[in-house]
Amino acid sequence: MTGGGFSDTLTGLRAVVATGLVEAENSETFRFRHALTCDAVRSEMLPPDLAALARAGAEAVQAAQPDACELAAGLWASGGREGQAAALYVRAGQQARRRGALQTAGLLLRRAIALAGDEPAVRNEAEHALLEVLAATGQTDAALALGERLLASGETLVRLTLAEVAVEAGRWQLAADQLEEVFTDCPRVGVLAARIAHESGDPDAARTVAEKTLEAAREEEAWPVACEALEVIGRAARLTDLGAAREAFAEAERLAAAHALPVERVSALHELGTIDLLANGSIDQLTQARTLAAEAGLLALVATLDVQIAAALIHRDPSAALGYAECSARLAQRLRMDRLRATALFFAAAVHADARRTGPMECCIAESLALAPEDHDVNAGIWGAVRAQVALLADDIEAAGACLDIAMEHLRGNPTTTPAPTRGLWALVRTVQDRDAVAARQETAPATVNWENQALLGYAEAVACGRRGAVHEAEERFSAADAAMARLPWWQQRVRMLLADDALADCWGDPVQWANEALAVFRARGDDRLVARARAVLQRAGAPIPRTGRGSTPVPDSLAPYLLTSREMDVLSLAAEGLSNSAIARRLVVSPRTVETHMSHLRTKTGTGSRGELVAILNSGGSQL
DSSP states (O other), X not given: OOOOOHHHHHHHHHHHHHHTSEXXXXXXXXXXXXXXXXXXXXXXXXXXXXXXXXXXXXXXXXXXXXXXXXXXXXXXXXXXXXXXXXXXXXXXXXXXXHTTOHHHHHHHHHHHHHHHTTOHHHHHHHHHHHHHHHHHTTOHHHHHHHHHHHHHTTOTTHHHHHHHHHHHTXXXXXXXXXXXXXXXXXXXXXXXXXXXXXXXXXXXXXXXXXXXXXXXXXXXXXXXXXXXXXXXXXXXXXXXXXXXXXXXXXXXXXXXXXXXXXXXXXXXXXXXHHHHHHHHOOOHHHHHHHHHHHHHTOHHHHHHHHHHHHHHHTTTOHHHHXXXXXXXXXXXXXXXXXXXXXXXXXXXXXHHHHTTOHHHXXXXXXXXXXHOTTOHHHHHHIIIIIIHHHHHHTTOHXXXXXXXXXXXXXXXXXXXXXXXXXXXXXXXXXXXXXXXXXXXXXXXXXXXXXXXXXXXXXXXXXXXXXXXXXHHHHHHHHHHXXXXXXXXXXXXXXXXXXXXXXXXXXXXXXXXXXXXXXXXXXXXXXXXXXXXXXXXXXXXXXXXXXXXXXXXXXXXXXXXXXXXXXXXXXXHHHHHTTOOHHHHHHHHTSOHHHHXXXXXXXXXXXXXXXXXXXXXXXXXXXXXX
16 A cells, blocks of 8 residues: 555554554554544545545555455545445445345445446446345335336336345235236246246146246256245145155255355245244244344345244243244334234234233234235134134134134135144034034145144044044044144143043043143133133043142242141232232132132231232231231
């Protein structure tokens, strides 16, 4: 930069290090101790000197480190050479996109556009690159606005990119309209046509087009397109053959890794995660893909992954499921991805339904339907995952069956939907109700690529076997299904109670043990109607019903001097939660009068005169003795 020799440069460095203004970082690198020192040095230089030095710096950087485009671009801009700076910012933006740093890529490309000035070719290249970045990060509206502006200026080739933007946003009709105006035959066109065919409900056509596109992409070494074609092949296979789907997604991941395509690799990992989710309910790979997607700035993919993780956690960790669903809804709102937001909202509604929070549940349902009133997947989710769940919690099997029937009508409207557990639950309820049970199980059979559907269908087959007297086969079917459903303990108990009466009537399984186990689970959650269901099973079996008077809350040592019973501790703990006597009675499955008696004994034993004083005794750990 200075034109001086090594010896002169070293002498100058010794001087500034001695002053403490500069420090040696290693044998080749020195830096100012404080950024303000650097600013002070600059402020003492005349603008022409500073510009000349910046230009010399840009030339030195490009000679020594040709790939340091961003650093060189900044120096050219400081040196007044904006055209050269813009061209290098375009290269820097493309470099950032290739390594998956999409947010950085967008920032650099916007700088290039701002500096391009009288360089229309540079500006055009920057805008086309920015369009692809906007599409990849889910900024659909911004991408479409830029694309329309480019079209207005005569850039007709941008239609293909606009079609890709629309596909990423799930705006399938817009994508098809744009693709109709693309008069060229290339792998990019083929893969978009395959994705549109899959979304239109024709997986066979999608697979055929994708396989042809994959062959062409390999010949042209268009590796990003090849990865995308493999994903379409995998999605089509995923409906019936998880092994074939996993193979396609794994090949996409290998291709992306081999050709340094981080965005395509994250997308393939996401698809592999969906296979794990369907095969065994695991979300490990989905959470790994989410981390990578967030690091790469793939916001649309992050929102999609959040909603899939939420779906997996509803019966496993409801509070975590709600967190993921709400994050997805917020992000989808930011990105104007209405269909995804509607999906996230109905999963949030499902969590509220499970917790019997009717108000928030109905708000989420209303918002979801306002965003996607005609969407089959959204309506199927609302009826199958929300309304049916409410009915099951109320132990209203007839209402649950009616809700599931509506959900299935919507699922039939979109044959490419990933098989949801609604299908298996519908077949089970139909079998229990003895309504076209054989046809229901046959229709559900292809959906057993989803482990939960497979388990639910296994329960249904157990009921059917028991009814025809095949007791041994019924027990085998039940055991296999029940072992799988053990991953979701509460849901396992609820499903057992759906078929307990059949097991009693046809003398298979151990419905008495199921009911006893279910009683403890349902009481702990306060599922009063389901507690009654389990007690009814025991009553019909002629088995003893565990006394509800024996409490489950241990008396802490600090309260031992009060001589409280565990049942009195049950009542006191629920009172501390703010429950009324009638609510406590429902939770403990006793009469309100019994609760009043326990409260009276508690006041007598503790010498307190009010509910508030009782709660204070509990909260103080007995320190008020």
